[in-house]
């Protein structure tokens with residue numbers, strides 16, 4: 001062993017003490033933000049670097065802070081420039097500011113299941129269920145009148161009254177409805193609707209897991225009411241109709257409308273998928289809850305984070321007596337949502353138009369103006385002029401397995417494909433759409449407030465690619481010399 005030189009003190013003696021490092025104000029703040037164990041690991045690592053002589057002792061606190069992540073969660077916020085409104089890989093619906101505020105206020109102790117006036121237990125999430133039913137009552141004025149609405153609080157007493165239940169997601173909603181109504185019995189499903197929605201949602205497998213037996217009726221492209229009638233026997237518990245969402249059959253096809261199924265004398269469960277409460281003219285083929293209930297569905301199931309624009313959730317809406325049965329089923333407890341979901345969902349239903357709905361209805365002329373402004377800002381960097389950013393027509397899409405045939409007309413900024421990588425890895429992270437060898441920046445799903453941040457991110461990425469290209473060019477040139 002060689003002893004350290006006299007004027008070069010042993011680095012092991014200069015390693016800052018753990019308690020001193022943990023007491024530094026910036027480190028105390030980091031503990032509050034990220035938790036002690038993570039910060040302690042960073043402290044230990046920094047001390048090790050000092051011990052090995054790779055870090056100057058006076059730089060230890062800075063090294064600790066450098067090694068810590070910015071956010072407590074590893075989920076990185078993304079600017080969605082894909083033009084796909086409900087991008088499952090990017091977390092589907094972005095929440096409205098009202099929903100975000102609701103999450104904040106619901107994050108501590110709240111009266112989610114408690115009546116503050118009477119001081120006793122109350123129905124869990126009553127307000128959100130009322131908001132859901134209110135939205136339907138408004139959409140079904142001729143079907144569900146105020147007296148029916150009043151029947152809600154005593155759920156199940158009025159045959160035609162509607163009620164609601166919220167569970168974890170669309171798949172859970174369907175599992176609950178199928179289990180509660182058809183476990184150990186048969187459920188009729190058209191062959192053309194035995195679909196896989198993606199995301200691990202395979203209808204036949206899901207139904208099989210509930211202990212109900214699927215009885216397939218009709219053929220892949222055509223199913224008639226005769227097919228259902230022929231299949232019904234004493235073992236039939238319900239009829240299930242599923243909106244194929246991401247899948248279309250064209251040509252010689254036939255299906256049976258909900259209104260006809262409702263005449264067959266069995267409960268009709270309709271999984272509409274996307275969660276439109278009322279019709280939307282932009283999406284003419286997309287089923288909605290109000291119309292489906294009016295057609296006679298017993299229970300409608302759908303997702304909260306697709307076209308409704310709320311948090312991940314599964315909604316069950318329909319005849320109050322059936323919803324009451326579902327609520328009493330043991331599985332309902334296993335699938336129930338937390339206070340945060342209830343809070344965000346209520347704010348989505350009662351608050352301002354959520355981003356999802358705004359993005360679906362973007363005005364193409366406004367998108368074009370924003371794209372032109374973006375090109376102007378981006379071209380101000382020297383690199384921008386070289387790459388020739390340009391405004392091009394581009395169609396957005398609904399996504400999330402919804403409305404596959406629907407194109408949302410708009411505009412995008414076309415950039416070289418090489419920019420996609422640095423954009424994704426940048427801060428903020430930007431995900432564009434790769435199309436025909438270009439990287440398209442579609443502003444449909446970008447909040448207007450984010451245009452400046454996006455422009456900066458693009459300029460930084462363009463400069464990064466320009467530098468990389470220049471370096472390669474120089475490298476090539478020098479190797480030729």
Ligand SMILES: *Cc1c(COP(=O)(O)O)cnc(C)c1O
Pocket residue numbers: 169170171172197199201242243244245271272273274302303304313314400401
């Ligand atoms: C998306 C979808 C589901 C699954 O909903 P999740 O909320 O993702 O669980 C079920 N059925 C249909 C028709 C869908 O489109």
